[in-house]
Amino acid sequence: MPTRTDVAIVGAGPAGLLLAHLLQREGIGVVVLEAKSREYLETSPHRIRAGVMEWGTREILVQAGLGEGLLQNGYEHQGIYLAHAGELHRIDFPSLAEGWRIWVYGQQYQVRDMIARFLEEGGEILFEHEVVGLADLTTAPKVRYRTPEGQEGELEAMFVVGADGSHSRARSFVPGLLLKQTTYPFAWLGILAETAPAAEELIYASHERGFALFSMRSPNLARNYLQVSPEENPDDWPEERIWEELNLRLGGVARVEPGPLLEKSLTPHRAFVAEPMQYGRFFLVGDAAHVVPPTGAKGMNLAVADAVALFQALWAFYKKGEEEGLRRYTQTCLDHVWQGEFFSYWMTHLLHAQPDPFQEGLRRAHLAQVLSSEALKRFLAENYTGRRTTGRWVRSLA
Ligand SMILES: Cc1cc2nc3c(=O)[nH]c(=O)nc-3n(C[C@H](O)[C@H](O)[C@H](O)COP(=O)(O)OP(=O)(O)OC[C@H]3O[C@@H](n4cnc5c(N)ncnc54)[C@H](O)[C@@H]3O)c2cc1C
Known part of the structure; x- marks a missing residue:
């Protein structure tokens, strides 16, 4: 020793x-x-x-x-991708964040x-x-x-x-x-499942029912998250409810097919x-x-x-x-x-x-600005990639 x-x-x-x-x-x-x-x-x-x-x-x-x-x-x-109101908006990193x-x-x-x-x-x-x-x-x-x-x-x-x-x-x-x-009034219910991801790139979906993130580990391993309250009990989320909610929050821009769940956890923000x-x-x-x-x-x-x-x-x-x-x-x-x-x-x-x-009204206005502004998309890309x-x-x- x-x-x-x-x-x-x-x-x-x-x-x-x-x-x-x-x-x-x-x-x-x-x-x-x-x-x-x-x-x-x-x-x-x-x-x-x-x-x-x-x-x-x-x-x-x-x-x-x-x-x-x-x-x-x-x-x-x-x-x-940012998904909102049934549309997909792509944030193209190389063109916005100098490669x-x-x-x-x-x-x-x-x-x-x-x-x-x-x-x-x-x-x-x-x-x-x-x-x-x-x-x-x-x-x-x-x-x-x-x-x-x-x-x-x-x-x-x-x-x-x-x-x-x-x-x-x-x-x-x-x-x-x-x-x-500081604290945030949000948590993520995360799942890892043996199924194809919703898309080839990550989808950040803004929906009135709450945020959802569609990410991946490989072409047949999806890592998805649902915004829930920090007090949520993961046991209240059986598999069928999770898949249904994920697809609802995608708003029709893509679909996730249910697959065996390998992990389910709650992450308070x-x-x-x-x-x-x-x-x-x-x-x-x-x-x-x-x-x-x-x-x-x-x-x-x-x-x-x-x-x-x-x-x-x-x-x-x-x-x-x-x-x-x-x-x-x-x-x-x-x-x-x-x-x-x-x-x-x-x-x-x-x-x-x-x-x-009131905060939700501000948030939607903020999102509308980002989706229509080259400068704000550049800000997002430069920070997300770490440039x-x-x-x-x-x-x-x-
Ligand atoms: C759901 C989720 C998604 C995330 N997604 C991303 C992402 O996409 N990109 C990103 O950059 N970050 C992401 N993060 C954050 C990322 O996981 C952490 O920031 C990262 O783990 C920090 O690394 P660390 O080495 O500082 O600490 P940790 O990874 O927590 O490692 C600390 C280690 O210390 C050990 N330890 C603790 N106490 C003691 C002790 N008393 N004695 C000896 N050992 C001890 C622990 O066992 C552990 O192995 C995510 C986090 C979560 C929860």
């Missing part, structure tokens, strides 16, 4: 694994502690999550040597690929080691963990990274941290930003530092951007003895973080039916 390392990373999600891989490639010592088993991360239906990658995220993963699986099994999409587009590849597959590569290269992940405490974060950091056998252990590190997701335990050990947060994203020798990355509602497909992309930003700051410290990048880490990230929060807020409010009639926000991190890694 290791007792000392350069960088201890709490959490083997996309943020923690990318950072670990980048550091290890540069010969910087790293140990990842992960509460769950490898099998759970790679196969549990509770870990399906993201599917849409910005073009920059795809490029970063490829440049980092983590793109083999996504290049073989992922899909390029050059646009999305930028998106890539569709399941987050769980990407996590599986990253674990395999990191371990192949001699990396150390302590699976089923739950972090239960952090100490001395401003002087000589220590990470306390519980082993699968229930024993407690301690790892000393030069730096500690909290990459342990939205319910971050690591975050709770940081004094003086301000959680800027919420958002927060933890500021600052650092304390002493401790840094937060990804969902541990900020969460967005899933409408704009930003969460994993922001997590990847944070990981690259922190990698660069740590690299400058270890290779050049510079501390400025580490000191400025929060400031560096808050730019893309708040851009991601803003776009997610914008797109969520554009597409979700509002319970309040305007996280795009700069691709250039910085090259």
Whole structure:
């Protein structure tokens, strides 16, 4: 069992694994502690999550040597559809966002690929080691963990990274941290089903009964979502009701054929930003530092951007003895973080039916503006593909 390392990373999600891989490639010592088993991360239906990658995220993963699986099994999409009042409106990314587009590849597959590569290269992940405490974060950091056998252990590190997701335990050990947060009156009922997707590209459907998203993992695996209330009980949604509602909200522009349901889950929408994203020798990355509602497909992309930003700051410290990048880490990230929060807020409010009639009137006017305005479609395309926000991190890694 290791007792000392350069960088201890709490959490083997996309943020923690990318950072670990980048550091290890540069010969910087790293140990990842992960509460769950490898099998759970790679196969549990509770870990399906993201599917849409910005073009920059795809490029970063490829440049980092983590793109083999996504290049073989992922899909390029050059646009999305907005469905409204029985019509489909295509947002063509390359023409609106200077060639930028998106890539569709399941987050769980990407996590599986990253674990395999990191371990192949001699990396150390302590699976089923739950972090239960952090100490001395401003002087000589220590990470306390519980082993699968229930024993407690301690790892000393030069730096500690909290990459342990939205319910971050690591975050709770940081004094003086301000959680800027808001709630949304929406949730998504998500299903994964063995059936053809509604279309070759994603359809974002705005309907008076509520929003619906039609996405995919492969040509015979559909990932669809229905806007529901955060108090909804998924058990009130038997399969027939889900398929009927999905087709109603498509409004006749396409059809989804029922197929065996592989997963059904409820995701309440919420958002927060933890500021600052650092304390002493401790840094937060990804969902541990900020969460967005899933409408704009930003969460994993922001997590990847944070990981690259922190990698660069740590690299400058270890290779050049510079501390400025580490000191400025929060400031560096808050730019893309708040851009991601803003776009997610914008797109969520554009597409979700509002319970309040006045707000719903405003929303429809907003949507009519977007559907008829080249400038607003460009805004959507530039943010959705990441050209305007996280795009700069691709250039910085090259
Ligand atoms: C329905 C849905 C759809 C989404 N769609 C998209 C999308 O299309 N595009 C997109 O970019 N984003 C999307 N997201 C968001 C995306 O999934 C997250 O932003 C992403 O998982 C964040 O990665 P992370 O590494 O920061 O955290 P996580 O993936 O949550 O990883 C954190 C890890 O830390 C571990 N951990 C937790 N506590 C401890 C502890 N005490 N000790 C040790 N380990 C611990 C966890 O087990 C986990 O493995 C979606 C999310 C949902 C829910």
